Amino acid sequence: MSTSRITVVEKILSANDQVAEQNRARFDQAGVFTINLMASPGAGKTSLILETIRAVVPDLRVGVIEGDTAPVTIDADKITEAGMPAVQINTGGDCHLDAVMISYGLQQLNLEEIDLLIVENVGNLVCPAAFNLGTHANVLIASVPEGDDKPYKYPNIYRNLEVLIINKTDLLPYVRFNMDYFRQGVEMLNPGLQTFPVSCTTGEGIEQWAAWLKSKVQNAKQK
């Protein structure tokens, strides 16, 4: 019997990263711009997707992958009702989507038929941050009633974002939410982060967000 020490130095979750790269290659080849939409439950992920569809159709064709912990198709049904293809992924209780689940979801979605793919991640501010899906942009929705301290409590999700949406701005007059304190936390974690304040209820700010998406879709097509 002999013992020895072997150097490994391999990133944990590197297997996920490899599949994420394959997903990314498929998106790029099809010229589809893809976003990973994350937020706590109830922040307005599904509402934002529906408002976005309203704002970009018919200019863009939108596909949606819905991640849910339970086999309920409530969110996916709303997208289908809005006339867009939606794929439901049931994570079987898991707290996040991973790259493999996305690659399975892609089997049911024709990338040639869409310009923009929105992935609605599982409602959670911790776990989705650790799993790269291969999408082009990580987008977080922070909603006003959740409170202004969330960047300080969930720093990891803020570090890896391309876009931050502040939703439910229509509730600002009714909720104690210090915008300066909130934005300072964000600035420390992600300096200069692209931010869109919106209200899915009044439609305020949706146009600016939709314009950003359209320009990104244009770039993705030209590549």
Added chain:
Amino acid sequence: MHELAVTESILNIAEKHAVQAGASKITDIYITLGQLSSIVDDSVQFYWDIISADKPICQGAALHFQRIPARLVCLACAHEYEIPTELEPCPQCGSFQVKVLAGEEFWVDSIEIEKSDEELAL
């Protein structure tokens, strides 16, 4: 948290390297974890005991965690500092423009293995 997925990944990585080296058993696994990676060591150990139970080569291996503290650098005044638990602006000049230097590490560093003498002879 997603400790189960993390533990499965650790097991796959360790097993792959052990098999490549012709090991009969893994006795120790050394893991480097940055303070910012928000992983709870105890739950990884908990899941490890369950999922390694039916993998003879992995079963009973001890997990060792090396924690790396979070270090930041201030982009305004270049001051470097460690954060204790909470996010803090630069203690020297108060700037919010800061960048992470260390603390996001998240990898399997090395493993300690046993080889039976037969395998050595081969």
